[in-house]
Amino acid sequence: MLSIVVPCFNEEETIRHFVDAVDQALAQSTHTLEYIFVDDGSKDQTLTVLKKLNAERPTTIHYLSFSRNFGKEAALYAGLKQAQGDLVTVMDADLQDPPELLPQMIAMIEEKNLDCVGTRRKNRAGEPPIRSFFSKAFYKIINQFSETKMIDGVRDFRLMTRPMVDAVLEMTEYNRFSKGIFSWVGFETEYIAYENRERVAGETSWSFWGLFKYSLDGIVNFSEAPLMFASFIGALSCVIAGIALIFIVVRALLFGDPTTGWPSIVSIMLFMGGLQLLCLGIIGKYIGKIFLETKKRPIYLIREKSDSVKSTQ
CATH class of the missing domain: 3.90.550.10 (Spore Coat Polysaccharide Biosynthesis Protein SpsA; Chain A)
Structure with missing residues (x-):
């Protein structure tokens, strides 16, 4: 058959x-x-x-x-x-x-x-x-x-x-x-x-939006790469922040501590905040998948069927 x-x-x-x-x-x-x-x-x-x-x-x-x-x-x-x-x-x-x-x-x-x-x-x-x-x-x-x-x-x-x-x-x-x-x-x-x-x-x-979401589901379901990407972004941000901190301290010791630079500080804060939200979104996507799996809801519900169809789900 x-x-x-x-x-x-x-x-x-x-x-x-x-x-x-x-x-x-x-x-x-x-x-x-x-x-x-x-x-x-x-x-x-x-x-x-x-x-x-x-x-x-x-x-x-x-x-x-x-x-x-x-x-x-x-x-x-x-x-x-x-x-x-x-x-x-x-x-x-x-x-x-x-x-x-x-x-x-x-x-x-x-x-x-x-x-x-x-x-x-x-x-x-x-x-x-x-x-x-x-x-x-x-x-x-x-x-x-x-x-x-x-x-x-x-x-x-x-x-x-x-x-x-x-x-x-x-x-x-x-x-x-x-x-x-x-x-x-x-x-x-x-x-x-x-x-x-x-x-x-x-x-x-x-x-197009439906296919895009379907593609994201495929990547999340069969790859841990987004989580690794979030971890990499976090580690890279820490390294950059450490280097910047050393630079600021050394500059202050050698040339004093000027009061200018607030726009750049705000820009950096907004940039770092955006990275954090991105990483949280990636982690949240995986947590959402886990949440749906743990609910143990049926994959589908049958409203009507022909007489020869099995009663399975």
């Missing part, structure tokens, strides 16, 4: 196109298909479309709907928990993940005895330049400071074997960053590169 996990947020215009495209791509496959759509608190008619598809194909198309928007990470985790297949793929409903790659991915896993076949974009054609710049910068930063390496342009679209899926599900942390989790668990993985694609319909729910 091949399970296809599809997180959805306001995707009423794309879902049927997606199902038709995947069915066509796997028409010659001998695998039994299982669609698992996760409605992440959509505000449009996504759930209505999913109910109709489930009524048409109750044995192959399943859905679950969250009580509110918990985010794509929660939707991915929920879909993986529901997947029953020996092979499991994660895809977006907007067809930016090419379904025609699935036969090649299946063949690679079976012929090369791989645990995972992932996908990555060759380029970022059609993407705003500023988003491309910050995306590339994110991968350079995370790979510089984290032991968990991530490939530039990698997508969540990947095909995994059951052992790898089970390994991912063992990571029950509340603060999730799937790209990092997929890399952290290891397993034999190869990647397929493809040309970037535009959405088949609708508009993306990802804003």
Whole structure:
């Protein structure tokens, strides 16, 4: 069985196109298909479309709907928990993940005895330049400071074997960053590169600010570098302050103690105060993550589901 996990947020215009495209791509496959759509608190008619598809194909198309928007990470985790297949793929409903790659991915896993076949974009054609710049910068930063390496342009679209899926599900942390989790668990993985694609319909729910916060979460979740940076800034400030103090004392002994210099003192105080607030903010980010983990809140809550969906969370 091949399970296809599809997180959805306001995707009423794309879902049927997606199902038709995947069915066509796997028409010659001998695998039994299982669609698992996760409605992440959509505000449009996504759930209505999913109910109709489930009524048409109750044995192959399943859905679950969250009580509110918990985010794509929660939707991915929920879909993986529901997947029953020996092979499991994660895809977006907007067809930016090419379904025609699935036969090649299946063949690679079976012929090369791989645990995972992932996908990555060759380029970022059609993407705003500023988003491309910050995306590339994110991968350079995370790979510089984290032991968990991530490939530039990698997508969540990947095909995994059951052992790898089970390994991912063992990571029950509340603060999730799937790209990092997929890399952290290891397993034999190869990647397929493809040309970037535009959405088949609708508009993306990802804003620049949303992607920026998501990137920060990824860095915090898989690197201690920001904490090391805060410590370095603190140590450097102490050294500079010590050198400045020696300079001031020596100057006062040799040339007297003039009363001028208040503007520079105020500027230095403001600068040091800003550094302190920056370091406190970095530490606070980690403390906030710890706070959310210790609450032990569920990653998601299900409001409604098709009859065939397991009651797990």
